[in-house]
Amino acid sequence: xxxxxxxxxxxxxxxxxxxxxxxxxxxxxxxxxxxxxxxxxxxxxxxxxxxxxxxxxxxxxxxxxxxxxxxxxxxxxxxxxxxxxxxxxxxxxxxxxxxxxxxxxxxxxxxxxx
Amino acid sequence: xxxxxxxxxxxxxxxxxxxxxxxxxxxxxxxxxxxxxxxxxxxxxxxxxxxxxxxxxxxxxxxxxxxxxxxxxxxxxxxxxxxxxxxxxxxxxxxxxxxxxxxxxxxxxx
Numbered sequence: 001x002x003x004x005x006x007x008x009x010x011x012x013x014x015x016x017x018x019x020x021x022x023x024x025x026x027x028x029x030x031x032x033x034x035x036x037x038x039x040x041x042x043x044x045x046x047x048x049x050x051x052x053x054x055x056x057x058x059x060x061x062x063x064x065x066x067x068x069x070x071x072x073x074x075x076x077x078x079x080x081x082x083x084x085x086x087x088x089x090x091x092x093x094x095x096x097x098x099x100x101x102x103x104x105x106x107x108x109x110x111x112x113x114x
Numbered sequence: 115x116x117x118x119x120x121x122x123x124x125x126x127x128x129x130x131x132x133x134x135x136x137x138x139x140x141x142x143x144x145x146x147x148x149x150x151x152x153x154x155x156x157x158x159x160x161x162x163x164x165x166x167x168x169x170x171x172x173x174x175x176x177x178x179x180x181x182x183x184x185x186x187x188x189x190x191x192x193x194x195x196x197x198x199x200x201x202x203x204x205x206x207x208x209x210x211x212x213x214x215x216x217x218x219x220x221x222x223x224x
Contacts (some may be wrong), residue, residue: 004156035214042202042214043157058211090156101145101206105156 003027004106006091012112013081021076021109023091031094032074033103034058034066036087043090049074081113120203120218128223133190135218137203138183144206146179148188151200151217160188160201193222 004025013019023032030051035043035058045058047066055066063085067075078085088110092103121136137146145164149157163170163179163186170177176189190197200219204212 033211040216042216044214045211048211088154092157101212102147102159102162103157103212104159107156108154110154 004091004093004104006089006106006109008109009107010110012114014114015082017081019078019081019111021089021091021111023074023076023106025072025091025093025104025106027093027095027104028071029093029095029104030071031096032068033092033094034064034074034076035090035092036060036085037090037108038087046076046089078111078113081111083113086111086113120201120215122218123216124219124221126221126223127193129193129195131193133193133197133220133222135188135201135220137186137188137215139186139203139205139215140184141205141207143181144208146177146186147204147206147212148175148177148186149202149204149214151202153199157202190220193220195222195224198222 007022033048034046037043044060046064047058049055049068052068065077088108090108091106094103119138127133147162148160150160151157161172161177163177174191179186198221200217202214202217204214
């Protein structure tokens with residue numbers, strides 16, 4: 001987990017506020033992902049990036065945007081937070097080549113929108 | 115929508131017993147993976163099995179894959195209290211993204 005870091009780890013915000021979640025990695029991987037997890041459910045993909053110039057929407061991208069500032073940094077923004085975006089958010093990375101499908105996860109950011 | 119569905123949703127066993135979790139999926143896959151999540155923490159990759167493989171072992175873990183039935187199982191042998199966690203299957207298709215199931219919550223009682 002130390003290779004993939006997320007900030008902040010916990011955040012409480014109010015409806016309508018803009019918030020940014022940040023992810024950094026030292027694994028040297030090209031691919032990065034943002035997921036959300038709701039209680040009792042698996043992870044759902046929000047956005048993914050296969051390199052700095054490549055950004056793709058996932059299953060649930062509405063209400064979110066991302067920025068890939070560098071190979072090592074991938075940020076997730078909520079432009080105007082709403083209560084149903086309260087969830088646990090995870091960043092993940094993966095490599096190219098034979099190990100491409102194995103993902104390495106950060107520790108998560110617990111976001112509460114009041 | 116979830117590609118994989120785990121069964122059971124929750125499993126409680128005594129230390130030393132074996133734990134078996136099942137995963138079913140809907141579409142063709144390139145590979146299937148199992149991940150573990152301790153409460154509120156990030157997921158940790160356990161094992162990957164490719165679509166042309168039928169069984170794979172890693173330590174106390176054994177994974178099987180039946181592509182004709184679109185199902186996989188994860189067996190943890192000689193379970194320990196430290197194995198208590200949620201276990202997720204994830205499928206990778208041609209787009210090389212992972213789609214996760216809803217998970218099995220395993221509790222190993224000391």
